[in-house]
Amino acid sequence: MSNDTLDLDNIQGDILGGGLPKKTETFYFFEVTKVDRFRSQFSEFVPLVKTAAQVNGHREEIYAHKQQKKPGLVTFAAVNVAFSQSGLSKLGIQGDLKDKAFTAGQLKDAQSLGDPGSTTDGKYTPDWEAGFKKEIHGVFVIAGDCHGSVTKELHQIKHIFGVGTAHQSIHEVTHVRGDDRLGEGHKKEHFGWLDGISNPAIDGFDEAPFPGQDSIKPGFVLAKRDGDIRGQDRPDWAIDGSFLTFRYLFQRVPEFHSFLEENPIILPGLSRKEGSELLGARLVGRWKSGAPIDVTPLHDDKELGADPQRNNLFEFKGSIEANDQSRCPFAAHIRKTYPRADLEGPPKNFNIDKNRIVRRGIQFGPEVTEQEKCEKKTHHGRGLLFACYSSSIDDGFQFIQKSWANDPGFPLDVTKTATGTPGFDAIIGQSASGSTRTVNGTNPNDPTTNITLPNELFVIPRGGEYFFAPSVRALAETFAVKSAHPSTQEVLSV
Numbered sequence: 001m002s003n004d005t006l007d008l009d010n011i012q013g014d015i016l017g018g019g020l021p022k023k024t025e026t027f028y029f030f031e032v033t034k035v036d037r038f039r040s041q042f043s044e045f046v047p048l049v050k051t052a053a054q055v056n057g058h059r060e061e062i063y064a065h066k067q068q069k070k071p072g073l074v075t076f077a078a079v080n081v082a083f084s085q086s087g088l089s090k091l092g093i094q095g096d097l098k099d100k101a102f103t104a105g106q107l108k109d110a111q112s113l114g115d116p117g118s119t120t121d122g123k124y125t126p127d128w129e130a131g132f133k134k135e136i137h138g139v140f141v142i143a144g145d146c147h148g149s150v151t152k153e154l155h156q157i158k159h160i161f162g163v164g165t166a167h168q169s170i171h172e173v174t175h176v177r178g179d180d181r182l183g184e185g186h187k188k189e190h191f192g193w194l195d196g197i198s199n200p201a202i203d204g205f206d207e208a209p210f211p212g213q214d215s216i217k218p219g220f221v222l223a224k225r226d227g228d229i230r231g232q233d234r235p236d237w238a239i240d241g242s243f244l245t246f247r248y249l250f251q252r253v254p255e256f257h258s259f260l261e262e263n264p265i266i267l268p269g270l271s272r273k274e275g276s277e278l279l280g281a282r283l284v285g286r287w288k289s290g291a292p293i294d295v296t297p298l299h300d301d302k303e304l305g306a307d308p309q310r311n312n313l314f315e316f317k318g319s320i321e322a323n324d325q326s327r328c329p330f331a332a333h334i335r336k337t338y339p340r341a342d343l344e345g346p347p348k349n350f351n352i353d354k355n356r357i358v359r360r361g362i363q364f365g366p367e368v369t370e371q372e373k374c375e376k377k378t379h380h381g382r383g384l385l386f387a388c389y390s391s392s393i394d395d396g397f398q399f400i401q402k403s404w405a406n407d408p409g410f411p412l413d414v415t416k417t418a419t420g421t422p423g424f425d426a427i428i429g430q431s432a433s434g435s436t437r438t439v440n441g442t443n444p445n446d447p448t449t450n451i452t453l454p455n456e457l458f459v460i461p462r463g464g465e466y467f468f469a470p471s472v473r474a475l476a477e478t479f480a481v482k483s484a485h486p487s488t489q490e491v492l493s494v
Helices: 035-048 052-067 085-091 100-104 106-113 147-160 253-262 272-284 333-337 370-375 397-405 472-479 488-493
Strands: 024-032 077-083 117-120 123-126 138-144 170-179 242-251 362-364 383-390 438-440 450-452 459-469
Touching: 024 085, 024 147, 024 383, 035 085, 035 147, 035 472, 052 077, 077 085, 077 147, 085 100, 085 459, 100 106, 100 459, 106 123, 106 397, 106 459, 138 147, 138 242, 138 459, 170 383, 253 272, 253 370, 272 333, 333 397, 383 459
Parallel strands: 170 362
Antiparallel strands: 024 138, 024 170, 077 138, 077 459, 117 123, 242 383, 242 459, 362 383, 438 450
16 A cells, blocks of 8 residues: 555545535436447546546635636636446456445445335336446546536537447437526535535545544555555555445435424424424434534524634533433434444444545535425435435445444444433435434434434435546556557547
8 A cells, every 4th residue: 555645646536625616516427338448438438537636726826816816717627537346347448446345336226225116026126217227337527617518528529439330439328517506505405404514534635634634545446545444455456545435315304394384393482493403403413504413403503603613623512422312313314324432432442433424515406395394295306416425335324324324223233211212314214124213312302212214314415436547647557458450539630
C-alpha cells in the first residue's frame, strides 16, 4: 500500500472534496457491445475525465465568481466513469478487487438488503425499474451547471463511442437525471432536511476539517492507499480508485409528513404541529435546518444548523450503558448510520473508520404538488440519486445498510433492554424478512414507547449497481487500448 502524497491528477474528481460541482447530474448506464472497439475509442474518452486537481481549480473559479458577485453561474461540465464487475469481466480486465458485494453485483444483493420484491418459483425479483434488472457494464457520471452543458458533454461522449453509427461500441441501458432543488429546498432532500452534512474529511486532502468532522485515512476511500485493509491483495492498477455505490431511491414525501402529523410527540408546552416536527427530528437525529437534536433536543436552531463550525460538534450524550435516549433515540437515522462515540468510546472501542462513506447524491423529481399535499399521497416520482464512494462496499454501504440501519438491535447489540430494542432506521431501514418495523425511544420523556412504522417504506429502492471508479492512469493504461485503426472521430469526419 502507498503512503505517498495523494496524486490529485490521478484521482477522478467526484471522489474527494465535495465531488463534481453540479446543479444537475446525469447517470448514463451502458453496456459494452464491441469490446475491442470500445477500448480503442476509450483512449479518446480518457482526456475528458475530470480529475480531483481540475475540480479543485474549478471550485476556486466558482468561489472567485461569487466573491466578485458576477451574475449567473460559471459554465461547467464534467464526466467521470466507473465499471461494474460484469463490465470488468466483459473488458477482460484482470485482478480481484477483493470485495464480495462488488463481485456479486447489487441485483443479487437486493434481497439481503431488504429491497421490496417478490419470489416466484424460488427466485427473488426486486421491485426495481426494468433497466436496473439488466446487465450494466459501466456508468458515465456527468455533472454541470445546467442541462445544456450536461447534454453537450453527453453528446460528445456518444460521438466518441459512435452511438447511432456503424462504429457504435456501447448501448444505453438506462439513464437518470437529478437536479439541485431551488428556493427553500436548496441543499435539502425532499423530506425537507439539510443533506450532506456529515461527510468525513480525508487526511492529506482536507486541510482544515470542521469541528466534529472526523478525519480518516485516505485508504478508507481510495484503494491501496494508507488505511485500505485489503490493499495488499488488490491489483496494482486499482490504486487511487474507489468503489461507487449507486441507489435509485424514491421518497414518499406526503406519506412521511402525514405520518408525522398523525403521531405527534405530546409534551407540555408543545403544540401538535411542534410535536410532529419533534417526531421528525428524533427519527432523523437532526432538525430540518441541520441542527443536531443531541445539542438542541426540543427546539430547532436554524443558526446552529447552518453553521459548519457547530453542526457536527457532538458525540451523542445519551449513554448506551444507561439506555439513555432522552436527547437522541438510538434508532435515529444519523445515529444508526454514523454511531460516533456509541462504538468508538468505551467499553466497545471500535474503529468505525472502515465503515465510513463519502456521499455524492443529488435529488430528482418535482416538488410536492398541492394535490399531493391535500390527498397525502404521492402521484409523481421524486427522491434521491444516492451515490457514495468508499474503498470497500462490504464494509461501507452494504455494512451500514444491513448491519446498522436494518438491524433493530443495533447499536445495543442485545435483543431486550429496559427500554426495548432500538428498532429500525425509520428513514432507510428495511426488513429482509418482511417483519413489522418499529422504532423505540421517540418520546424523550417515555423511552419505553414504541411506534410502528407503515408497511410501505418511506424510501423505496427502485434500482442500483455497484461500480469501481479507476484512477485516470488506470483508465489510460489498463482500460484503453490504442488501435492502429482510424478513430471514430476520424472515420466520422471523412
